Amino acid sequence: MVDIEIRPVGGYSDFGRNMTCVRVGREAVILDMGIRLDRILLDEENVLDEMHPADLQKLGAIPDDTVLKDLGAKVVAIVIGHAHLDHVGAVSKLAGHFPDAPIYGTPYTIRFIENQTTEFQKGGKKRRLIPNRLVETETGRIVNLTKGIRLELVHVTHSIVQSAFPVLHTDAGAIVYAADYKFDNAPVIGKRPDYRRLSSLANEGVAALIVESTNAGKETKTPSETIARDMLKDFLFGVENDRAGIVVTTFSSHIARLQSICEFADEMGRTPLLLGRSMDKYTSIARDLNLIDLPSNVEIAGHSRATQGILKRIAKDRDQYVLIGTGHQGEPGSFLPRLASGEFPFEIQKHDEVIFSANTIPHPQNVANRYVLETKLKMRGARIIKGAHVSGHASKVDHQELLRMLEPSHIFPMHGGIDLQSEFVELATGEGYRLNESAHILRNGDRHRLGGRV
Ligand SMILES: [Zn+2]
Structure with a gap:
């Protein structure tokens, strides 16, 4: 069976600048390329558009993709789950490092990326900041990225339209990337999450779930x-x-x-x-x-x-x-x-x-x-x-539902540091997972090869 490695790049030791690389044999997929703007705003001299990726990495504002130097695989796709800046904001700076990898996302997300990566010059002439092909992908459709990796975007709800879980189907099972989401049963725009599809993924076998942990410690269900x-x-x-x-x-x-x-x-x-x-x-x-x-x-x-x-x-x-x-x-x-x-x-x-x-x-x-x-x-x-607000992030009860639907073999909480990741592991323990065996806390730059099924 093909071997799978989870490579956290950003958003595992900190908040924002989310980026994960999943290696499947000799091929790899990058999930999200986010930015944390607070690091840039610390200094008034910083002008984001003019800043070089290496300088932004030094500031800790964008993911440090140099940790992938020893990846030993070709990046075949970049997939962006939704159009929040902590998931998409570094695309204009980093996607060019993987010029042959097309960028996949729902139509809203891809149009947003198009907007972020196009510069208008004098005379109205357009200039693309990255060479990557942009591919609008509807939810529910399966795209063959390569012979061994198929991509599906599963519709979920969040605080921005057309949010999706990227799912990588491989010979060793599915890898589900659940950042960010909430289970909103009465969304103001769009449909309820695709619960039916999420549940059916368990039949195929979910080898790994990479999941946000923002509100994992909140003992409630996030309101609609x-x-x-x-x-x-x-x-x-x-x-x-x-x-x-x-x-x-x-x-x-x-x-x-x-x-x-x-x-x-x-x-x-x-x-x-x-x-x-x-x-x-x-x-x-x-x-x-x-x-x-x-x-x-x-x-x-x-x-x-x-x-x-x-x-x-x-x-x-x-x-x-x-x-x-x-x-x-x-x-x-x-x-x-x-x-x-x-x-x-x-x-x-x-x-x-x-x-x-x-x-x-x-x-x-x-x-x-x-x-x-x-x-x-x-x-x-x-x-x-x-106070006229509800969160866009899943709470403890939503996460419990997600785990019961997907029945993943391994869980990798992300989005925040060890404190938030631990809160996720705590709730997963209640669902039968064990720290370091089936629930894993990783830091940016770590590498984790998936073991056998639990
Ligand atoms: Zn978000």
């Missing part, structure tokens, strides 16, 4: 996106805000959330305004693929100058609009912190409502930035409403 939608509705309609300005901040990549906010703005008789470059980027791909249904009067401003123009025009009729932008972590330079600092011709006034439709990622930098942001907003008299 519908819950966040209901909270938003309650917050928007439930308070005396007829004459107030309303600002909602959320993730620009969270298409379902943006859909809900825009719909409610419309129901309130207000025009939704999507403000900022990333809002424009993520929503326009979703619109191209008919994944989002925005009210016809929606206005989208991609550039700072366009945002300035719209806000100047509407400042007097503030009660006719809902402003939607990024900056919920207080990131300097993003929309909400700039608005709070008075950088736009739209001043936050007494009783204006600022709704945070996001959690605070508990990084000391975010905590400090959020403090500054909230203080500035409060000083201007804004009413702050937090």
Whole structure:
């Protein structure tokens, strides 16, 4: 039987910059190429677009693919599970190291990569930053990568549209890559996860499950996106805000959330305004693929100058609009912190409502930035409403369900350091797995050859 080796490259000793290589005999597949932006933001001199991969690796911002020097196999494909930056953000920097490997993903993910890896030069001429072929792959279809490896993307739910588990079918069984996901039985956009397919994988035999461990320690089942939608509705309609300005901040990549906010703005008789470059980027791909249904009067401003123009025009009729932008972590330079600092011709006034439709990622930098942001907003008299959010990551009960569906022989938790990986191993122990025998904690740069079946 063909021998299989799991090679964690990034995201096993840290958060973000996810990348795993799976060697199947003399061939290999790379799963995800993510970035951790906090490492770049530490220094104002850093400009991501201009930075060399080696410098980004030194910063710990992108995966260090030099650990694959001794791989002894040809990389035949790069597969990206979903379009979050911690899974896709390093493609423009690293995919070129494997020029013959096509990049596979769902249509939304591939369009996003296309956008990230195309540069517009003077005169509108396009330049590709990577030589790799991009292959839009529908979920449920099986693609022959080589004679010995077949790829399938299985539809799941997460906080971005068209998320999938890449599954590698090999002679030694299936390798399932479950990062990231939640089991949402009432998603706002798209279908429920493909439970039937996940369960049938167990019949084929799942040799290894590589799985995110973000919320593995949370003793619950992650609530559906519908819950966040209901909270938003309650917050928007439930308070005396007829004459107030309303600002909602959320993730620009969270298409379902943006859909809900825009719909409610419309129901309130207000025009939704999507403000900022990333809002424009993520929503326009979703619109191209008919994944989002925005009210016809929606206005989208991609550039700072366009945002300035719209806000100047509407400042007097503030009660006719809902402003939607990024900056919920207080990131300097993003929309909400700039608005709070008075950088736009739209001043936050007494009783204006600022709704945070996001959690605070508990990084000391975010905590400090959020403090500054909230203080500035409060000083201007804004009413702050937090908590209109549910996580996009599976909790303990979801993971238990996944293990029961797939019955994998070996488990490799990723996404976070040893603390989070251990929480996953702990829950797996309850399902009959044993540390170092069938549940493995790996660090970036390790190599693990799959043993026999458990
Ligand atoms: Zn994600």
